[in-house]
Amino acid sequence: MRRVVITGMGVVSPVGNSTQATWQALLECRSGLGPITYFDASTFPTRIAGESKGFDFWEFWGKRRHPYQLPKHLSQTSKLAIHSACEAWDHSGLSSAKLDPERVGIYLGVGKGEGLGDLEFLGSFLPSCVKEDGQLDLTKFVGESLRRTDPTSEIEVEPGRVMVHLCEIFNARGPASTCLTACAAGAQAIGEALRMIREGEADVILTGGSHSMITPQSIMGFCLLGALSTDNDRPLQASRPFDKTRNGFVLSEGSALVIIEELEHAKRRGAEIYAEVAGYGCTSDSFRVTDPHPEGIGQALAMRRALDDARVELEAVDYINAHGTSTADNDETETIAIKRVFGDRAYKIPVSSTKSMTGHLIAAAGSLETIVCALSIRHGIVPPTINYQESDPVCDLDYVPNRPREVPVRVALTNSFGFGGQNTSLVVRAL
Amino acid sequence: MEAPTLMEKRRAVITGIGVISPIGNDYDTFCRSLETGVTGIDVIRSFDASCFPTRIAAEVKEFDPLKFVAKKKSLKLMGKNIQFAIAAAKLAVDHSGIRLDTMDPTSVGVIMGASIVNSNLFELAEAIRHSVDENGVFSLKKFGSEGKNHIFPLSLLRHLPNMVSCHISIAHNCQGINNTITTACAAGVQAMGEAFRCISRGDAEAILCGASDSRIDPLGMISYSLLGAVSTRNDDPKHASRPFDAKRDGFVVGEGSIVFVLENLAHARKRGATIYAEIVGYGSAGDSFRVTDPHKEGRGSIQSMRAALRDARLATTDIDYVAAHGTSTDLNDKMETRALKEVFGEGAAKIPASSIKSAIGHLGAACGAASAAAATMAVHRGILPPTLNYEFPDPDCDLDYVPNVARKADVHTALVNSFGFGGQNASLVVRRYTEQ
Numbered sequence: 020m021r022r023v024v025i026t027g028m029g030v031v032s033p034v035g036n037s038t039q040a041t042w043q044a045l046l047e048c049r050s051g052l053g054p055i056t057y058f059d060a061s062t063f064p065t066r067i068a069g070e071s072k073g074f075d076f077w078e079f080w081g082k083r084r085h086p087y088q089l090p091k092h093l094s095q096t097s098k099l100a101i102h103s104a105c106e107a108w109d110h111s112g113l114s115s116a117k118l119d120p121e122r123v124g125i126y127l128g129v130g131k132g133e134g135l136g137d138l139e140f141l142g143s144f145l146p147s148c149v150k151e152d153g154q155l156d157l158t159k160f161v162g163e164s165l166r167r168t169d170p171t172s173e174i175e176v177e178p179g180r181v182m183v184h185l186c187e188i189f190n191a192r193g194p195a196s197t198c199l200t201a202c203a204a205g206a207q208a209i210g211e212a213l214r215m216i217r218e219g220e221a222d223v224i225l226t227g228g229s230h231s232m233i234t235p236q237s238i239m240g241f242c243l244l245g246a247l248s249t250d251n252d253r254p255l256q257a258s259r260p261f262d263k264t265r266n267g268f269v270l271s272e273g274s275a276l277v278i279i280e281e282l283e284h285a286k287r288r289g290a291e292i293y294a295e296v297a298g299y300g301c302t303s304d305s306f307r308v309t310d311p312h313p314e315g316i317g318q319a320l321a322m323r324r325a326l327d328d329a330r331v332e333l334e335a336v337d338y339i340n341a342h343g344t345s346t347a348d349n350d351e352t353e354t355i356a357i358k359r360v361f362g363d364r365a366y367k368i369p370v371s372s373t374k375s376m377t378g379h380l381i382a383a384a385g386s387l388e389t390i391v392c393a394l395s396i397r398h399g400i401v402p403p404t405i406n407y408q409e410s411d412p413v414c415d416l417d418y419v420p421n422r423p424r425e426v427p428v429r430v431a432l433t434n435s436f437g438f439g440g441q442n443t444s445l446v447v448r449a450l
Numbered sequence: 451m452e453a454p455t456l457m458e459k460r461r462a463v464i465t466g467i468g469v470i471s472p473i474g475n476d477y478d479t480f481c482r483s484l485e486t487g488v489t490g491i492d493v494i495r496s497f498d499a500s501c502f503p504t505r506i507a508a509e510v511k512e513f514d515p516l517k518f519v520a521k522k523k524s525l526k527l528m529g530k531n532i533q534f535a536i537a538a539a540k541l542a543v544d545h546s547g548i549r550l551d552t553m554d555p556t557s558v559g560v561i562m563g564a565s566i567v568n569s570n571l572f573e574l575a576e577a578i579r580h581s582v583d584e585n586g587v588f589s590l591k592k593f594g595s596e597g598k599n600h601i602f603p604l605s606l607l608r609h610l611p612n613m614v615s616c617h618i619s620i621a622h623n624c625q626g627i628n629n630t631i632t633t634a635c636a637a638g639v640q641a642m643g644e645a646f647r648c649i650s651r652g653d654a655e656a657i658l659c660g661a662s663d664s665r666i667d668p669l670g671m672i673s674y675s676l677l678g679a680v681s682t683r684n685d686d687p688k689h690a691s692r693p694f695d696a697k698r699d700g701f702v703v704g705e706g707s708i709v710f711v712l713e714n715l716a717h718a719r720k721r722g723a724t725i726y727a728e729i730v731g732y733g734s735a736g737d738s739f740r741v742t743d744p745h746k747e748g749r750g751s752i753q754s755m756r757a758a759l760r761d762a763r764l765a766t767t768d769i770d771y772v773a774a775h776g777t778s779t780d781l782n783d784k785m786e787t788r789a790l791k792e793v794f795g796e797g798a799a800k801i802p803a804s805s806i807k808s809a810i811g812h813l814g815a816a817c818g819a820a821s822a823a824a825a826t827m828a829v830h831r832g833i834l835p836p837t838l839n840y841e842f843p844d845p846d847c848d849l850d851y852v853p854n855v856a857r858k859a860d861v862h863t864a865l866v867n868s869f870g871f872g873g874q875n876a877s878l879v880v881r882r883y884t885e886q
Contacts, residue, residue: 030743045716062594121753125736131632135676136569136669138578142588155575157668158501164672165503173676174872176566177735178611179633183873186736192753195736195874196640199564199632200612207629211644218651235590236569240606302556303619303628308527308607309643317625320556439616441628 022297023216024450025147026290027111027278029103030391032377033069037106041377041387042394046403046423050255050376051268057140057233065247067254068233069271069378076102082438086188087187092172094132097181099274099383100229104185109280113189116288124193124221125182125204126212127241127276128228128382134176137169138236140405143167185225193221199382201437203301204228204340205275206385206445210299212279213445222284227386229274241270244309246346258379259406260372261350262344271378275387282450294393297430297448298329304440310348311436315356321442322360322432323398329446331430333361336368340388340433341418343372344379351413353434358416369426371419375405383444385435392431392447400425459699462649463883465723466546466711467823468538472508472704472810476541481827484835485856489809491687491702496666504680506687506705507666508811510534520621529567529608532617534707535662539618546711546723548656550622559627559654560619562613562709563637563661565815571668583808614662617708623729626654635663635775635812635870638708638819639878643732645712646878655717660822662707663814674703677844677871678778689811691777692839693792694783695807701777705809708819727826730863731764731879733757748789750875755865758877764797764863766794769801769879771828771864773821776805776851777812778839784846786869791849802859804852808838814869818868822878825864829882834859 030037034044045053052069060066076098080089083105093101094179099184108114135141144167146159179197186195194215200207203238205228212226232238240248248267250257258269285292302324304317311318318367326333342353350372373391380387395401407420429449436442463524469476474491483490499505518537525533526716539560541779543550550558581597583589585760607613612630627648631640638661645659665674674680681700684688691702718725735757736748758767775786806824806833813820824835833856840853866878 035788058592059590062591095462095583121757131566135673136574138569138574139588139590141569141574142578142581142590142593144573146582146586146588149579153579155572157498160571161501161503161668161672165675168676171677172671176673177564177634178870179636179870180872183552183736186750186873194734194757195633196644196734196839197633197874198626198629199610200615200630201610211629214647214651218647221649230557233459237595237606239594239601240609243598243603244606245599258842301615301627301629303560303625305555305619305623305625308613308616309604320625335669362785364480437612438610439612441616442611 022219022295023213023279023291024282024285024295025277025393026285027107027282029075029106030387030390031071031099031103032273032276032387033071034377038390045373045376047284048403048405052254052257054254058235063238065238066241067250067257067269069269070233070270071434085188089449090175092169092173092175094175095231096130096132096229099231100129100181101184103274103276104225107276107278108189114289120190121192122193122222123226124215125191125195126224127182127197127209128208129178129181129197130230130232130382131178132176133175135164135347155293157180158392169363179227189225200410200441201439202384203294203435203437203441203443204386206389206427206435206443207301209386209389210301210443210445211295213296213299216279216281222281224279226279227275227276228383229270230382231436232270233272234383238270245264256265256406258345258375260345260375260404261418262407263411265345265347265350268269268379269344271380273380273383273388275383277390290448294396295448295450298325298442298446300324300328302442306440311352313324313352316354317440317442318353318356318436319359321444325444325446329448331446333364335430335434337428338395338431339368339370340392340431341370342434342436343374345374354414354416365416369401369419369424370416371401372406373402388433389447392433395428395431396449401429459650460652461715462646462712463715463728464710464720464726464826465629465713465718466542467543467826468541468709469823470513470534471536471706472510475513476578477545477820478587484806484809484824485833487836487838489688491691491811493687497668500647502671502672503675504682505684506690507573508702509666510706527604531567531662532614532825534664535614536617538709539658539706542658542709542711543622548711553655557626557655558624559648559657560615560624561629561641561657561659562615563631563641563815565663566611566612567609567666568669608648617659619831621650621848624658633870633874635814635817636868636874636876637815639866639868640734640874642822643662643876643878646732647728649712649714656711656713657714658709660818660819661814662710664705665814666703666705672774673816682691688704689839691778691808693778693808693837694851695840695846698778698841700779702811706816708816708823715828724831725883729878730881731758731762733761734876737873748785750873751786751869752792752873753791754877758879762879766797768863770861770863771834773801773825773864773866774799775801775807775867775869776807778807787847787849800847802834802850802852804835806835818866821866825866826859828864829880832858832860856883
C-alpha cells in the first residue's frame with residue numbers, strides 16, 4: 020500500500036501567523052482569544068472571538084510577486100488559505116522540485132466567502148428600501164443590490180473558489196475537490212486526500228481547512244444556538260475544554276494546510292518528512308442535527324476506523340488531540356467515546372484540546388490539530404489543555420492540564436466532530 | 451469489512467434513482483418528460499419576481515414536503531434544498547427496493563453535493579428593520595439588542611451545506627461515511643465520483659449520493675444576475691434555455707435534487723436488485739475562469755474528461771453519448787465544444803452530446819447529478835434526451851447536439867460533464883451494466 024507523509028505545513032491562527040509561531044504559542048500556553056474587533060459586538064451575547072492578528076494579506080501577496088492575478092475582492096477564507104498554502108508549499112521544498120502537475124491535487128475543507136447576503140452589507144442599504152407600511156420595496160431593493168454589489172465579488176462567495184485559486188497559484192492540475200462538513204471539514208479533507216494518494220490518483224496533495232465566520236450573522240447564529248461561551252469579561256479563560264465550568268466554544272478563524280505526499284515520492288526528492296498520515300475514519304451519528312449522540316457511538320466508530328485503517332493497536336496510541344470544544348455536550352460525549360474505544364487504557368493516554376488556546380476554527384480546526392499531532396511527534400512534547408481548573412466527574416481523563424508535557428509520541432489520534440453528527444478521526448504516526 | 455486490494459476493486463452500480471426536478475418528481479416522470487421534450491421553465495411563481503432582471507426559472511412543481519418527512523416539525527429546520535433532498539433520497543431508496551434496515555448501518559454512507567444556502571431576504575429584512583437607530587441607519591448595536599429577536603433561533607442550521615447529508619443520514623439511519631461536496635456546479639458529479647471511490651475500495655456497501663440545490667429566491671436570483679450569465683428572455687421562458695444555439699443568451703436557474711442508491715455490485719446481485727447502470731470512471735480538475743484569457747478556457751474541462759476516461763480505462767471511441775454541461779451561455783457552450791473536440795478529436799462529430807439544461811434549466815450544485823440521471827436513462831433505456839430549442843446553428847458549436855427530438859440509440863457508455871462557475875470541473879463515466 021502506498022504510504023502518505025506530511026512534508027509541508029502552513030498555519031494562520033489566532034495564536035500565530037505561521038506554523039512555528041503557532042506551535043510556540045501552544046507550548047507557552049498562550050490564548051489567542053480576545054474581544055471582537057472586526058465589528059461592533061457590544062450588544063451581542065458573545066463579544067469575544069479568536070481573530071487572526073497582524074495578518075496583512077495583500078502586503079504578503081505583493082511580496083511574493085506571483086504572476087497569478089487574484090481578484091481584488093477575495094474572501095477572508097481565501098486569504099487565510101492562500102497565506103498558509105504558500106507557507107506549506109515553501110516549507111515542503113516543492114517549489115524547487117520537478118513535479119508532474121497532473122499528479123498534484125487539492126482537497127480542501129473550507130467555508131464560504133462574504134457577499135450580497137451578508138447582514139452588514141444588506142443593512143447598509145436595505146433600510147432605505149423599506150416602505151412606510153414596513154414592507155420591503157422589492158423593486159428598489161433589487162435595483163440597489165445590483166448597483167451596489169461588485170459582480171466580481173459575488174463569485175468569490177462560492178467555497179470552491181479557494182481551491183481554484185490554489186490550483187492556479189501552484190499549477191496543480193490533478194484531482195481537485197472541496198468539502199464542507201462543518202467542524203469536521205479540515206480533517207475530512209486530509210482523510211479524503213490520504214485516500215486519493217493511496218489509491219494512486221495523485222502523488223502530492225495540498226489539503227486541509229480554512230474558515231472565517233467572525234461576522235455579525237454567524238456570531239449571532241451561534242449565539243442563538245446557545246453554542247458560544249459568554250465569558251466576555253475574561254476571553255483568555257473563556258475556552259476551557261473538559262473543565263466543569265465550561266460554557267461553550269469560542270469562535271475563531273484561520274487556516275491550516277499541509278502538503279501530503281506519497282512516501283517514495285517524498286524520499287526521491289529528498290524531502291524532509293514530518294510524520295505519516297496513517298489512518299482516516301469517518302462516520303455519521305445519524306441522530307440529531309443539533310446534538311451529538313449521547314453515547315458517542317458514531318464518534319467511537321470514527322476513531323476505531325481510523326485506527327484500523329492505520330493498522331494501529333489501541334496500546335500504541337500515545338496522544339489524542341481531542342475535538343474538545345468546551346461545550347458541555349461535546350466534551351462529555353467525547354470523553355465517553357474515548358473510553359468506549361480505549362477502555363481502561365483511556366485513563367493513561369494524554370488527551371488535550373488545543374482549542375483552549377486557539378478557539379474553534381470550524382473547518383480549519385481539524386487540519387490545525389493534525390499539524391499539532393505531527394509537531395508533537397516531532398518534538399516529543401504535547402501541548403496542554405489550558406484553563407483547566409475544576410474537574411468534572413463526567414470528564415475524568417488525563418487532559419494534560421495547564422502545562423505542556425514532554426512525552427515521546429509515536430502515534431497520535433485527532434478527533435473532529437461537527438454539527439449534524441459528522442465524525443472524523445485521523446491517525447498521525449512517526450515514520 | 452475487509453478492504454479489497456488494489457487488484458480487486460469492487461464495482462459500484464446504480465440501483466435506485468430519486469428525482470425532484472422541474473420536469474417531474476420521480477425518475478420515471480423525469481425520463482418521460484425528457485423523452486417527450488417537456489420543458490420545466492416558466493415565469494417564477496414562488497415569489498413576485500416582476501421587478502427582477504430575470505423573471506424566469508425552472509421551478510419544482512407540485513411538491514409536497516409533508517409526504518417525505520416523519521414529523522412536520524422537522525420542516526422548520528429545512529430549507530427547500532434540504533426538503534428536495536430528503537424527498538429524492540426517499541424516492542431513491544424506494545426505487546431501489548434496498549432494505550437499509552436489514553443492513554449494518556455503519557456500512558451505508560451519504561455523500562451529497564450542496565451549495566451555500568442563501569439568507570432568507572424577508573427574514574433578514576425584518577431583522578434589519580428592527581435594527582435601525584434613530585437616524586434610520588442600520589446599527590449592529592441595535593441588531594444585537596433587538597433585531598436578533600426576529601431571526602429564527604435555529605436558522606444557522608438551515609444554512610450549513612452539510613445539513614443536506616445529515617438530514618438524509620438521520621432519515622435512513624446511515625451511520626457510515628458522510629461527506630458534503632461544495633464545488634458549485636461540479637458538486638453533484640464530484641459527490642457521485644467520491645461515492646464511487648468509497649464503494650470501490652470497500653468503505654461502504656451502499657451510499658446515497660447525488661446533490662440538491664435551490665436558489666430560486668430573491669437573493670439567489672440577484673446573485674445569479676450579478677454573475678452576468680443568466681438569460682433575460684423573460685417573455686419567452688420555454689425557449690430561454692437553448693444550449694449550443696447561436697441565439698443563446700445565458701442559462702436559466704433551476705432547482706431540484708437527484709439522489710442515487712450506489713451499491714456494491716455483489717450486494718446488489720445478492721438481493722436481486724435491478725441495476726440501472728454502473729459507474730466506471732471519475733475525474734476532476736480545477737482551473738481559473740478568466741473571460742480575458744481564452745487560451746486557458748477549457749483546460750480544466752479537458753483534464754477532467756481525460757482523467758475520467760483514464761480512470762475507466764476506456765478509449766475515446768468507447769464513448770457513445772455525452773451528457774454535456776451545455777449551460778446555454780455563450781462561453782460555456784463554445785468552450786465545451788472545443789474541449790470535446792480536443793479530447794475526442796475527429797470522433798467528436800460522431801458522438802451525440804446533448805444538454806438537458808434546455809429542459810430543466812441549470813440546477814446549480816445538482817446539475818451534474820441530473821445529467822447523470824439522464825445518462826443512466828440513455829444506457830438503460832436506450833434513449834438520448836434532446837437539446838431543446840436548437841434552431842440556429844453556431845459555427846463555434848458544430849457537434850451533434852441531438853437537436854429538439856429524443857433519439858433511440860444503443861448507448862453502452864456515457865460521459866457526464868459538469869463544469870462549474872469559477873473553474874471547478876468534474877466528469878463521470880456511466881456504463882450499461884453487464885456481468886463482465
